[in-house]
Amino acid sequence: MANNRFINTWLRDWWDIFCHELKQIFSDGGVMLIFIIAGLAYPLLYNVVYLNGLLEDTPVAVVDDADCSDSRRFIREIDATREVEVAAKCVNMDEAERLMRDRKINGIVYFPRDFGEKLARNETATLSLYADMSSFLYYKNAMIATNFVMLHEIGQIQMERYSLAGMTEQEASQVIKPLGYEDNNPFNRTFNYSLFLISAILMIIIQQTMFYGMSLLAGTQRERNHSFASLPDKLEGHGMIRVVLGRGGAYWLLYLGIGMYIAFIVPAIFGIPQRGQFGDILAMLLFFITDCVFFSMTWSTLITRRESVFLLFLAMSPICLFLTGCSWPTVAFPGFWKVFSYIFPSTFGVQSYINLSTAGGDINAAGSQMRIMILQTIIYFGLSCACIFAENWVIHHKEVIRERKDKLARKAGIDKVEDTKIIAGE
Amino acid sequence: MNNWQRILSVARRELRIIRNRPLYFMGSVGVIAFCAVFFLTFLNNGLPDNIPIGIVDEDQSSTSRNFCLQLDATQLGKVVRYDSFSAAREDMTSGKIAAVCVIPEGMNENIQAFKQPKITFYVNGLYFVSGALAWKDLLTMVNLTNGAVQREILRAKGFNDSQIMGMIRPIDIDTHQIGNVTTNYNYYLTGILLPGILEMIVILVLIYSLGAELKFGTSRHLMDTSGHSIVTALMGKLLVWTIVFSAIGFVIIMLLYHWLHFPISGSIFNMFLAMFLMIIASEAAGIFILEMLPVPRLALSVGALYSVLGLSLSGFTLPLEAMPPYIQGLAVMFPLRHYYLFHVQEVIFGAGFAGWWDEVIHLLVFLFVPLVGLSRLKNAYIHQNFPKE
Structure with a gap:
């Protein structure tokens, strides 16, 4: 009976x-701005920015001092690759360097005078690549x-040389490539920059907007001299x-909607691969959101004023991404930092989202990450209870704390009256 | 009181506010110190090493064992052995290993018999850096193995070593990485990320500092102190903040290019200039946002969105050329973009004034932007007729 009651x-x-x-959430414009506008618009914005994600035809200049058929063929073939475009043919390195400084080109390919001669003499001919390291993607393209x-050229030249050495064509082709290879990049075939980054950003947006929104609300409550943690009086x-x-x-209910929009609809709009099972991803998302709720609740306790969350924790977003x-x-x-990364749900949420949705693994592919998220949820649940308890204690002992503060101020000789004129806070 | 004295009294007032609100100190010095420690220690290695690469060796021959040993011995790779492909593939999907390499059964015999066996490898390109590096490492190993086999054959045929070299490697590429010889990610990323975080801090702190006057209703006191001149009021506040931010900025530049010896082909003094210009341009951007939206909470949200976007649109990771054209134009709105272009000219190419003078102009143009809304801000300060929350 008593139990039932x-x-x-x-x-x-x-x-x-x-x-x-x-x-509270729906009557607060700022929180709605964060949840709805940021939660809905941020993912779209980042998708637009990283829409292509592929850097193609990086312009390079060639300086061909050799001027032989081999170097000319090499140049034609570079120009034909997807990664690089021969944007200029310069007469000397000075001219090419000037173009590089003017940011007209991002790499220089240089054929020395003896390039053709060395090839003719069956020696190793060396060409030079000068890569602009201002973005590693330029370098990657020029390198590849x-x-x-x-x-490819080596294969061609070896064919010639081996036949000159008296091999038949078949023998030569076998010697040139005794071991073949086949490379696959099944989840991200062209090393597309946006695929991995957007998947990561999407999950981080869920965590960060929830945290910012919840902190805004906690700060507001405190400014109004309420507390986000006040227990109903009758509970004592x-x-x-x-x-x-x-x-x-x-928050959980609200983010169920926002989270599903971010995890399922946004990738569909922009054609990010969704290879996973709907059920698996949804299960993962539920764990992640639950984790984020208690995470945000714990850390938002630190926020005493409405706006301070942005000043203190905005820089955490890029850090979370790393x-x-x-x-x-x-x-x-x-x-x-490995230990530090265990503080954030996003570390494991992003990994499991990528493994499940973008790579298309089954639920086992996110197993270890999900176990950590469950552990995090339990710990953060305990911590958020503790925070509420502490907050309550502070509320009930306000007078004592204020007296101590005043005493300290008097000791340090701070003019409280003048300060309040400027601050007008409390 | 003349105008200079008024500016000083606004500055003294601002210092008093800073002393009373630990938030200002935490939000500026605290945040940048944390980020600096984070990025510099996090990327300390410069280039990741010992990336786990799964190997399924179905051959178990001397050649395949040698292949694994060599791969393990490279700086980049670390071999993890698997008995079945499915187990390896599962670990790759879950991100535990960066790539899977399958050595087919009978590889050794087939090489000897010139049947051209194939090694197959799978790379997880969703873990970007580790995937790309593992791919590069595997490709190098396959080419080296090919070379080794060829050398044996040619030796057996009676060629001498110098002839063999010309046969195996008729062409070689000698790569020069301009401005970052060791492909060091720390030099590459931290050199822009820290100024980027500082830009974020400048915009947010300044919006908060100006907005707090409205929020707490102290703006009339501010106007009284400044003799009812908005310019004087801003000057006083900016005096304090420019000194604080410049000090932070100079410490960052000293930290990167002097104490930690990041490579710089130009002069460190020019980077001081770049940093100072970026700071005042960001201050102007922050003031402009608050002028247009004299509601601290909204202005801060807009400032947050703007400054976070600045990191992406500076184009130092994914170059601007790869973004849609209508986004490319927006990039000029971000001081960090101009700082990055300045950085490229000075740090990477050492081009000096001829290289970056136009970026200086672009950054200085930012200073005119806040003039547009001065009267609007003054009205807001006097009438306090905007919602406070």
């Missing part, structure tokens, strides 16, 4: 808190193009779990 009041309290929080053309300091689950439920391991590989993380 407890459950009933628990559920009623939970429902009240849940509704109250939803009302010249190296593939080189490998009990019932933290109700509050955490009630408030969390509101911590996912999508660009810089996780194996190369220094030990401390």
Whole structure:
């Protein structure tokens, strides 16, 4: 009987808190701006910026001092690659360097005078590639193009030389390539920059907008001298779990919608591959969102004023992106930052989203990440309860704390009256 | 009181505010210090090494074992052995290994018999850097193995070593990486990311500093102090903040190019200039945003969106040419873009004034932008007729 009553009041309290929080969210323009506009528009914006994601036809200049048929063929073949375009033929290196400084070209291919002679003498002929390192993608393109053309040319020249050495054509072709290879890049065939980056950014947007929105609300409540953590009076300091689950439920419900939009609809609009099973991704998304809710609830406790979250934590967004391991590989993380990356749900959310949705793995492919997310959820749930408890304690001991502060100020000789004129805060 | 004294009294007032709100200190010095420590230690290695590459060796011959040993011995790769392809593929999909390389059964015999066996490898291009590096490493190994086999054959046929070299490698490429000889990601990324974060901080802190006057209703006190001149008020505030941000900026430049010896082909003093110009241009951008939207909360949200976009649109990772044309034009709105172009000329090419003078002009143009909305801001400060939240 008593048990039943407890459950009933628990559920009623939970429902009240849940509704109250939803009302708070929807009546606050700033929070709606973050949740709705940023949550909906950011993903579109980033997709537009990284829409192509492929750098093609990087302009290079050639300086052909050799001026022989081999160098000319080499140049034609470079020009024909997808990666590089021969934008200028310069008479000397000075001219090419000037073009590079003017940012007209991003690489120089130089054939020395003896290039053709060395080839004729059966020696190794060396050509030089000067790559602009201002973006590594320029360098990558110039490298790939010249190296593939080189490998192709080597095959051709070897054919000639081996037949001169008295091999039959078949023998020669067998000697030239005793071991073949076949390379596959099944998930990202052209090393497209946008595929991995957008997948990562999408999940980070979920986490960051939720955190910013929740912090805005927490800051606002505090500015109005309420507290986001105030328990219903009748509970007399009990019932933290109700509050955490009630408030969390509101965000969880909202982000179910936003999260599904970001994880399913946005990639579909822009043609990002969605190779995974809908059910798997949805399950992952639910774990991730739950994790994000408790994560945001814990850390938003630090926010005392409405706007301060942007000043303090906006720079965390690019850092979170690095911590996912999508660009810089996780194996190369220094030990401390590896541990640090366990603070954020995004580290594991991004990895499992990429593994499931973009790479098309089954749920096992995100198994280890999901186990960590569950662990994070449990820890952050405990922490958010603790934060609410601490917040309550502070509210009930406000007078004592203020007295201490004043005493300190008097000791340090700070003119409180003049300060309040400027600050006009509290 | 003359105007200079008024500017100083606004500056003194600003210092008092900074002392009373730890947020300013945390949001500027605290954030940049954390980011500097993060990026510099995170990317300290410069280039990742020991990237796990899965190998499924179905051959188990001396050649295949040698192939694995050689691959393991490269700086880039670290071999992880698998018994079945499906296990390896699963680990690749889940991101544990960067690539899978399958050595077919009978590879050794087939090489000896000139049947041209094929090594197959699969790369996970969604973990970008590790995938690309693993791919490069595997390709190099296959070519080296080919060369080794050829050398044996040619030796058996009685060629001498210098002839063999010409046979195996008729063409060679000698690559020069201008401005970053070792393909160091730390030099490449941190050199722009830290100024980028600073741009973000300048815009946000300045919007907050100017907006807080409206939010807490202290703007009339500010106008009284400045003798009811908006220009004087801004001057006083900017005096304090420009000194603070420039100090941070100069420390960043010193840190990167002097203490940590990042390569720079031009002069470090020119980079001080670039940094200073980027800071004042960002300040102008921040002021402009608040003038147009004298509601601190909205202005901060817009400032946040704007400054985060600046990192992408500076074009230092994905070059601007690869973005849609209508996005390319927007890039000039971001001070970081001009800083990056300046950086390319000075740090990478060492071109000096001739290379970057137009970027200086672009950055200076930003200073005229806030003039548009001065009266609007003054009205907002006097009438406080905008919503405070």
